[in-house]
Amino acid sequence: MNNNFLNDVDKGLSSTPKYLLSKYFYDKKGDALFVDIMNMPEYYLTRAEFDIFKNQTQNIIKALQLNKNTFFELIELGAGDGTKTKELLKVLDTENYDFNYVPIDISQNALDQLKQSVNKELPNVKTTTKQGDYFNVLASLKQSNHPKIILFLGSNLGNLSDVQAEDFLSKLSDSLRPNDKVLLGLDLIKSRDIVLPAYNDSQGITKRFNLNLLDRINNELGADFDTNTFIHQPEYTEEEGIARSYIVSTTNQNVTVKSLNKTFHFMEGERVHTETSRKYNDTILNSYLKNTSLQVIDKLMDSNTYFADYILDK
Ligand code: AVI
Numbered sequence: 149m150n151n152n153f154l155n156d157v158d159k160g161l162s163s164t165p166k167y168l169l170s171k172y173f174y175d176k177k178g179d180a181l182f183v184d185i186m187n188m189p190e191y192y193l194t195r196a197e198f199d200i201f202k203n204q205t206q207n208i209i210k211a212l213q214l215n216k217n218t219f220f221e222l223i224e225l226g227a228g229d230g231t232k233t234k235e236l237l238k239v240l241d242t243e244n245y246d247f248n249y250v251p252i253d254i255s256q257n258a259l260d261q262l263k264q265s266v267n268k269e270l271p272n273v274k275t276t277t278k279q280g281d282y283f284n285v286l287a288s289l290k291q292s293n294h295p296k297i298i299l300f301l302g303s304n305l306g307n308l309s310d311v312q313a314e315d316f317l318s319k320l321s322d323s324l325r326p327n328d329k330v331l332l333g334l335d336l337i338k339s340r341d342i343v344l345p346a347y348n349d350s351q352g353i354t355k356r357f358n359l360n361l362l363d364r365i366n367n368e369l370g371a372d373f374d375t376n377t378f379i380h381q382p383e384y385t386e387e388e389g390i391a392r393s394y395i396v397s398t399t400n401q402n403v404t405v406k407s408l409n410k411t412f413h414f415m416e417g418e419r420v421h422t423e424t425s426r427k428y429n430d431t432i433l434n435s436y437l438k439n440t441s442l443q444v445i446d447k448l449m450d451s452n453t454y455f456a457d458y459i460l461d462k
Contacts, residue, residue, distance in 0.1 A: 150368065154407055157365055161405070161412045161420075168361055168395075170307055170423035175364050179258075181357040183229070188353060190345040193303055194232075196455035197333050200448050201235040208236060209245075211446035211459040212297055212329050219246045223289065224299040225282050227253035227262045232301055237266065237273050252278045252285045286323035296328040303335035303455070306426040313426070314436045321440035321462060330442060330460040334428040337389035338454060343427065347382035347391050355380035358393055358422055370406030377401060381419065389432070391425040433458060 153172060160167045174182065186194040201208070214220065222240075224233055230251070240247060249266065253259050259277035266275050278285045289296070298320065305313050320330065347354055358380040362373040377399050384391040397414035404411045414420075426432075430444070437443060437460070446459040 154369060157369060157405065158408050158410070165419060165421065166412075166414075167421040168365075170393075172364060173357060173361055173423070175360075175368075178357060178360050178364070181353060181360060184353045185349070185357060188349045188351065190349045192342065192346060192452070192454050193335050196335075196450040196452060197301060197457065198232050198235070199450040200455065200457050201232040203451075204448050205236055205239045207448055208331065208457070208459075209239065211448065212331065214240075214245060214297070216243070216245055218295060219248075220295040220297055221250050221289070221292065222247050222297050222299065223250040223252060223286075224301070225252055226300070226302070226304055227251040227255070227258045227277075228302065230262045230266060233299060234266065234269060237270050241270050241272050247274075249273050249275045250278060250289070251275070252280070252282055254279070254281065283319050283323065286320070290323055290325075296324060298324070298328070298330045299333075300330065301333040301457075303333055303425070303427075305332065306335060306428070307424060308426075309424060310426070310436075314439070317436050317442060318440045321442045324442075324462040326462055328462045330458075330462075332433075332458045332460060334433065334456055334458060335425070336449075336454060336456055337386060337427040337429050339386055340384050342454070343386075343391055344382060344384045347384070347393060347425065348380075354382070354393075358395060361422060362395065365405065369408065371403060373403050374401075389427040389429070391423075391427070392421060393423040393425075394419040394421055396420075428456070 156169050160169065185191050237249060251259060251262055256279045259279055263275050263277050266273055308316060359375045359378060362375050362378060365371045366373050378395045378397055381394040381396045382391060397416060397418045400416045401414050402411050403414065433444065442460040442462055444458050445461045448457045
């Protein structure tokens with residue numbers, strides 16, 4: 149049994165208000181549901197960033213100041229399925245850039261699949277996967293003298309709290325050398341009528357993604373959540389620029405978690421916070437960067453200006 153999961157569930161459900169951590173969405177079923185989310189018409193984020201990678205590849209290369217005569221490491225934090233990155237890899241390969249692609253992920257399974265697909269589609273691209281925690285792996289990579297380009301895509305930073313995000317960028321900065329670059333993909337603050345449907349799709353996939361967390365607690369920790377008595381509730385205001393997801397109990401009920409030997413009470417209408425998805429503008433990003441040695445040197449946006457790939461220089 150996963151002890152961190154057990155302790156985090158205990159802490160979150162014992163708190164007032166209750167919460168669960170969004171990193172636990174991603175079991176096998178959650179991974180598959182997230183792929184479905186990325187293909188939904190309402191989830192504009194993936195298409196917007198793909199648009200940048202596909203249609204502005206040369207601008208990315210220029211902004212990253214890549215040089216054909218200098219070997220570099222292209223390090224991606226969080227492997228994903230590589231769809232966006234492959235657009236960049238394709239051009240770098242065709243134009244004979246000298247680089248090694250290094251995807252880092254906690255899931256060896258995700259890395260194996262990614263490596264297989266890159267090997268098949270782009271057999272000339274050297275791919276070295278690294279399994280583990282981002283910062284442990286980055287620390288180990290610090291030994292090498294080669295220039296580094298870090299890709300952190302998909303607005304994944306937005307799932308951290310502001311304090312955690314600042315800390316993340318400061319650790320990232322510490323693990324780089326002068327002139328290394330970061331390509332940071334962030335969803336931009338925009339109106340509610342565009343953002344909210346991305347977290348409340350008409351097919352109910354995001355609802356299943358959110359409620360899957362309760363199934364996971366049932367399956368892995370022996371709980372008895374009845375998912376029919378909870379609903380998915382997303383929220384967003386443009387003023388704040390943060391989408392939040394909740395699971396709401398539709399009735400007064402008790403839920404027992406066997407592995408904890410505990411019962412938790414849920415009142416009718418009580419909310420459990422499950423996810424934060426922050427949206428950004430230049431001011432917010434710059435405020436995160438103020439205590440790091442990273443600075444924004446360029447910003448590429450999709451044709452709708454929904455999403456930005458910021459280029460940071462150390
Ligand atoms: C992975 N992350 C950036 C997604 C997001 O938009 O916050 C996760 C997600 N949650 C609901 N839909 C997508």
